[in-house]
Amino acid sequence: xxxxxxxxxxxxxxxxxxxxxxxxxxxxxxxxxxxxxxxxxxxxxxxxxxxxxxxxxxxxxxxxxxxxxxxxxxxxxxxxxxxxxxxxxxxxxxxxxxxxxxxxxxxxxxxxxxxxxxxxxxxxxxxxxxxxxxxxxxxxxxxxxxxxxxxxxxxxxxxxxxxxxxxxxxxxxxxxxxxxxxxxxxxxxxxxxxxxxxxxxxxxxxxxxxxxxxxxxxxxxxxxxxxxxx
Numbered sequence: 051x052x053x054x055x056x057x058x059x060x061x062x063x064x065x066x067x068x069x070x071x072x073x074x075x076x077x078x079x080x081x082x083x084x085x086x087x088x089x090x091x092x093x094x095x096x097x098x099x100x101x102x103x104x105x106x107x108x109x110x111x112x113x114x115x116x117x118x119x120x121x122x123x124x125x126x127x128x129x130x131x132x133x134x135x136x137x138x139x140x141x142x143x144x145x146x147x148x149x150x151x152x153x154x155x156x157x158x159x160x161x162x163x164x165x166x167x168x169x170x171x172x173x174x175x176x177x178x179x180x181x182x183x184x185x186x187x188x189x190x191x192x193x194x195x196x197x198x199x200x201x202x203x204x205x206x207x208x209x210x211x212x213x214x215x216x217x218x219x220x221x222x223x224x225x226x227x228x229x230x231x232x233x234x235x236x237x238x239x240x241x242x243x244x245x246x247x248x249x250x251x252x253x254x255x256x257x258x259x260x261x262x263x264x265x266x267x268x269x270x271x272x273x274x275x276x277x278x279x280x
Contacts, residue, residue, distance in 0.1 A: 056275025057224040064163035066228040068145045088115040101231035103199035104191035136172035144266030153183040155277035162209040167192035201234035230255040
């Protein structure tokens with residue numbers, strides 16, 4: 051069985067990795083594009099935008115879909131749609147089991163999401179108990195310390211630095227991601243990264259990951275020196 055460098059701390063992306071929100075983003079973006087006779091928001095477009103923060107994502111969406119509106123107007127419209135949909139999002143397979151397992155074994159876990167604090171609260175409306183298991187949550191779009199979004203390493207380095215002292219060295223952190231930009235950010239931060247990509251993802255965009263899985267249900271913690279499932 052393949053072995054990897056042992057780790058002590060685990061950092062999780064949220065959208066499309068823990069929570070099934072990516073489909074909601076796609077629905078929202080297409081609804082707005084349809085209003086303006088815009089293009090079809092394809093999977094290929096989506097895979098390039100995944101992991102971007104707030105306004106940066108809005109600028110890219112307006113440009114990609116040739117929308118005749120300003121990024122701020124797009125953000126306002128999308129927020130109205132998403133605030134109604136986000137509270138209904140569900141955990142992806144294996145996510146809750148893995149989080150509860152790591153927490154029960156005393157492993158320090160945290161969230162590093164490009165999401166805003168406002169959207170984080172909406173998405174976790176019905177999952178508050180599980181999200182209390184994390185040592186801390188970094189919401190990139192709302193966090194003044196996160197200057198650059200993924201694929202820059204900022205969010206993961208800041209997230210690691212906020213663990214209780216002594217903060218772990220990046221090499222002792224394992225990141226879970228679903229997006230190519232997130233994988234690049236984790237690697238740039240000097241961390242190992244497990245990728246759980248959408249099945250439509252081009253395999254070429256998964257090559258930088260330390261390990262690629264079809265689902266979190268497949269993850270074996272002992273591969274990275276973490277406590278195995280009972």
